[in-house]
Amino acid sequence: xxxxxxxxxxxxxxxxxxxxxxxxxxxxxxxxxxxxxxxxxxxxxxxxxxxxxxxxxxxxxxxxxxxxxxxxxxxxxxxxxxxxxxxxxxxxxxxxxxxxxxxxxxxxxxxxxxxxxxxxxxxxxxxxxxxxxxxxxxxxxxxxxxxxxxxxxxxxxxxxxxxxxxxxxxxxxxxxxxxxxxxxxxxxxxxxxxxxxxxxxxxxxxxxxxxxxx
Amino acid sequence: xxxxxxxxxxxxxxxxxxxxxxxxxxxxxxxxxxxxxxxxxxxxxxxxxxxxxxxxxxxxxxxxxxxxxxxxxxxxxxxxxxxxxxxxxxxxxxxxxxxxxxxxxxxxxxxxxxxxxxxxxxxxxxxxxxxxxxxxxxxxxxxxxxxxxxxxxxxxxxxxxxxxxxxxxxxxxxxxxxxxxxxxxxxxxxxxxxxxxxxxxxxxxxxxxxxxxx
Numbered sequence: 001x002x003x004x005x006x007x008x009x010x011x012x013x014x015x016x017x018x019x020x021x022x023x024x025x026x027x028x029x030x031x032x033x034x035x036x037x038x039x040x041x042x043x044x045x046x047x048x049x050x051x052x053x054x055x056x057x058x059x060x061x062x063x064x065x066x067x068x069x070x071x072x073x074x075x076x077x078x079x080x081x082x083x084x085x086x087x088x089x090x091x092x093x094x095x096x097x098x099x100x101x102x103x104x105x106x107x108x109x110x111x112x113x114x115x116x117x118x119x120x121x122x123x124x125x126x127x128x129x130x131x132x133x134x135x136x137x138x139x140x141x142x143x144x145x146x147x148x149x150x151x152x153x154x155x156x157x158x159x160x161x162x163x164x165x166x167x168x169x170x171x172x173x174x175x176x177x178x179x180x181x182x183x184x185x186x187x188x189x190x191x192x193x194x195x196x197x198x199x200x201x202x203x204x205x206x207x208x209x210x211x212x213x214x
Numbered sequence: 215x216x217x218x219x220x221x222x223x224x225x226x227x228x229x230x231x232x233x234x235x236x237x238x239x240x241x242x243x244x245x246x247x248x249x250x251x252x253x254x255x256x257x258x259x260x261x262x263x264x265x266x267x268x269x270x271x272x273x274x275x276x277x278x279x280x281x282x283x284x285x286x287x288x289x290x291x292x293x294x295x296x297x298x299x300x301x302x303x304x305x306x307x308x309x310x311x312x313x314x315x316x317x318x319x320x321x322x323x324x325x326x327x328x329x330x331x332x333x334x335x336x337x338x339x340x341x342x343x344x345x346x347x348x349x350x351x352x353x354x355x356x357x358x359x360x361x362x363x364x365x366x367x368x369x370x371x372x373x374x375x376x377x378x379x380x381x382x383x384x385x386x387x388x389x390x391x392x393x394x395x396x397x398x399x400x401x402x403x404x405x406x407x408x409x410x411x412x413x414x415x416x417x418x419x420x421x422x423x424x425x426x427x428x
Contacts, residue, residue: 030334032246109333116330118391119323120244129392162397163404167377170384177332178343183376190377190412197411198404 005103006071017043018050019067022060027106031113036060058123065114065124068107069131076138084146085200088164091142095168096188105176112176132169136161143199152199160199167191219317220285231257232264233281236274241320245327250274272337279328279338282321283345290352298360299414302378305356309382310402319390326390346383350375357413366413374413381405 007020021042029038034057040047054060076091097104118124139161146152167187174182221234235256243252248271254261268274290305311318332338353375360366381401388396 030331032331113330113333115387115391116327116332117244117246118330119327125391125393129395132388132392133395156400159397159400159404162400163381166384166388166396166401167381168384169388170380170382173329173387174346174380174383177329177339178346179339181343181347182380183373186370186373186376187380190373190408193412194404194408198407 006068006107014045014049015063017045018053018060019064021050022064023068023110026061026064026110026113031061031117034061058121061114062123062127065111065127065131068111083151084142084149085151088139088142088146088195091139092164092168092188092191096171096184096191098185098188108172109176112173115173132165136165139164146199151201153201155199163194164191220282220321228259228263229277231259232267232274233278235264236278237282237324240275240278240324240327245275245331248275272335275328276337276341279325279341279345282325297365298356298363299365302353302356302360302409305353306378306382306402306405310385310398310405312399312402322386323390326387329387346379350379353378360413365415367415369413377408378405 007016007023018039021044022039024042025038026034028042029035036050036054036057037047039057039060040050043050050060054063076094100108114124115128118128136158140157143152143155143157143160147154147157171182171184171187175184221230221237232253235258236253238256239253240248242256243249250264250268250271251261253271253274254264257264264274268277290308314322328338329342332342350372354371357366357369357371357374361368361371385396385398385401389398
């Protein structure tokens with residue numbers, strides 16, 4: 001699945017233009033050295049528009065996080081797709097992509113860096129608590145649908161969702177914070193083994209354990 | 215397992231005293247607002263000793279990370295303990311503790327915050343790449359020992375270690391970056407299910423799936 005530019009081609013809308021400038025400044029300077037001034041340097045319109053809308057960098061950044069999360073959600077496979085197991089695999093394929101595009105890599109770095117502020121920044125902590133909650137709920141809904149469809153065993157969907165979210169988060173964070181030394185494919189293989197053993201009903205495993213459904 | 219103060223009671227040694235001061239300043243100010251001056255404010259001896267040994271805050275922080283990792287390793291169960299499965303469970307009990315002590319919570323926050331610098335800080339990225347590598351190797355060694363002891367199936371120990379490390383990292387990061395909304399116990403239950411299904415040999419599963427070995 002191709003990952004689309006979060007900001008599209010149209011820079012005419014002010015909010016989108018501020019978000020684009022913030023993102024560019026964040027990639028260039030990192031959180032620590034980010035200032036409203038530096039966001040303004042990336043902004044093609046009058047800088048006063050930024051000062052007019054935001055009190056400080058954290059306020060712009062929380063809006064950027066919400067903007068990026070909305071975008072990320074539009075990139076995720078729709079939860080109504082075919083059967084639940086296909087859907088879950090598509091989510092894992094997307095989040096734990098073996099070779100993500102450069103834009104995805106940059107986005108992940110930005111998200112991980114901002115998450116790293118959360119231990120000492122209540123605004124960011126609330127944001128990540130809420131985004132984790134939403135994502136976990138979406139995963140649990142997929143698992144529940146698999147149970148209804150008779151594809152998955154009658155498991156605790158909330159616990160399974162917690163585990164999947166935690167592993168995806170770990171993979172994402174480790175990939176962004178080490179020097180390419182993370183074997184995402186191994187994590188994915190082992191997660192698939194977990195899903196086969198824990199979720200897939202016996203009669204669905206007869207395909208030789210590949211998790212392929214007819 | 216009680217978590218011991220990384221700095222002990224003895225503050226007479228200069229390096230330990232600088233590490234203690236850095237840690238205190240980091241907890242108080244966070245990475246962004248940390249300065250050598252502020253580390254000096256927490257240091258009971260002459261501040262010139264700090265300026266004499268370190269060029270900037272990242273240099274002190276990398277040494278702090280190494281200091282904390284060494285401490286963390288001493289807190290981990292020795293890899294020669296009894297059988298490999300007990301050993302693996304002790305590691306998981308420790309890292310994914312349901313109710314860690316306050317000192318552990320503070321330490322985790324500091325580590326997660328510094329890891330959050332890694333996407334834009336090569337020094338930290340190298341450090342976390344190396345510490346992940348070490349930890350993964352220790353986990354793989356435990357799994358290999360389990361295979362030799364006939365407790366575990368003949369699995370790809372490197373892949374299993376990658377998965378376990380990724381899940382532990384995700385649990386640690388999510389716990390430090392959300393508002394207590396992480397169900398670590400659920401992740402642990404599901405990881406245990408993964409270990410039973412993937413690692414434990416059939417004849418070891420006859421205990422009702424609790425993973426308890428006689």
